[in-house]
Amino acid sequence: VFDRVGILGVGLIGGSVACAARKYKLCREIVGIDQDRNNLLAAVESGVIDIALEDVRQIDGTFDLVLLATPVGSMGELLVNLKRNWSSSTVYSDSGSTKLNVIRAAKLVFGRMPANFVPGHPIAGSEQSGVAAASPHLYQNKRVILTPVAETDRKAVALVEEFWQKMGARVSIMEPAHHDDIFAATSHLPHVVAFSLVDMLGRKDEKDEILKYAAGGFKDFTRLASSDPKMWLDICLANRERIMSLIEDFRKELTLINEILDRNEADKLFAIFQSAKTARQRFLEQYELE
């Protein structure tokens, strides 16, 4: 598909794109940039990327595709540095977990949304991070959401779509604001809840015992809460209005649960638990249908 591909941020996400692009022969050469020198060195040594560059301003029109795969808080700065040699013959995309703030940053840097910048979000990852966790299979059967705006070039969207599809992903197109609504609920709130709960229980006097006996319940929360704190900080700040509103909804839900417990209203509590179980069953059915 492409000759030269540039990956800005060769962590789990960017590194896995590099591995998959290599595996599926989607380009001739993969160039990587990463602030973490050890991580970048590891990416070269393990053959995940062909060439490491020092400076984002070296990314020019010799690239066919450039993927911004850094925490969403750094996209603005990255775009400022890319602007210097920004090329209309290159297609740019990103892998940020929030989309409105990336579009906002691009508009701020360029005065308008560049037609050849396709905002995207691969729904993949794990609590692991860094190039060492990268895998060519990370995107196999995973969803990727592209959120082009009115100004976005349709050919650029088609190229990015094809790139992800060839790595095994299933691509959807979505409005950026709608994307941020959905992921505030399905991803951001659950992570904030997990971080908060683990932080709270981890500060209790009995924290060692709580960890020791963390079987089914708390253990799953600690796994979620072991995700990269910097990445999640950026996501929370980027999508904070929506997350705050959901946290407020959730606080009200917990108030309701406590009222129900206080009044010993078994039927109401059972109905909530039952409805949650039903939602899970809908999820499994939907998942299996696809």
Place this chain on the structure above:
Amino acid sequence: VFDRVGILGVGLIGGSVACAARKYKLCREIVGIDQDRNNLLAAVESGVIDIALEDVRQIDGTFDLVLLATPVGSMGELLVNLKRNWSSSTVYSDSGSTKLNVIRAAKLVFGRMPANFVPGHPIAGSEQSGVAAASPHLYQNKRVILTPVAETDRKAVALVEEFWQKMGARVSIMEPAHHDDIFAATSHLPHVVAFSLVDMLGRKDEKDEILKYAAGGFKDFTRLASSDPKMWLDICLANRERIMSLIEDFRKELTLINEILDRNEADKLFAIFQSAKTARQRFLEQYELE
């Protein structure tokens, strides 16, 4: 170890005890009772139990060990029915996830805590339920907590301890109130939080999309929330004061998070996420040491 073992409630927990007792040759005969006739029939047909009885009042002094493995809310009624043929030569134990309420129920039925009733709690299970999910390996390397009281016969405790150890479990002794404190934090609160979050998001207009894109975050919550609603209703009512107090703590933690987001205090948010990640690391270290 034993001749006849009675299992009251042949679900995931009781059924797995039956399978493990058979596998490790811990008794000659396994007798089961279950309110769900289909489940009981399946337990006989699959050879998990040898004999199915209709009525708890048939459990008499011919049994060496009787395990109460029903939801904690039904223990009182079960003890009332067992009382008729209660035998001092039999050892009784239970597998309830809360301990104070089981002890309270026993004291209510017998006027005091019977010396041959050893309250216990195996820390094992899954979101699966019923005898079909039973496995002889469920307790392998899992923890079992026994919470004897002052009146409890030490020989009975030793017998129950040996029984679990031979099924591969690691047994600890704990004060009943302390047990209920620890498990309110490590198990009950996380489950209530998962049920509440899944219920809340499952009622939103975008619920189908939220489920569709439920990758890392929400998916883990739906798994926890697919646990048996009746079992969790009983646990919540049995340990409700402690759970209510932790829910209140957690509501305050969420208020704090929202204040931090509102003020854009990146450092404070990062510190919370970082501390949660550290707690996870402590968990992994402790887990691997053992």
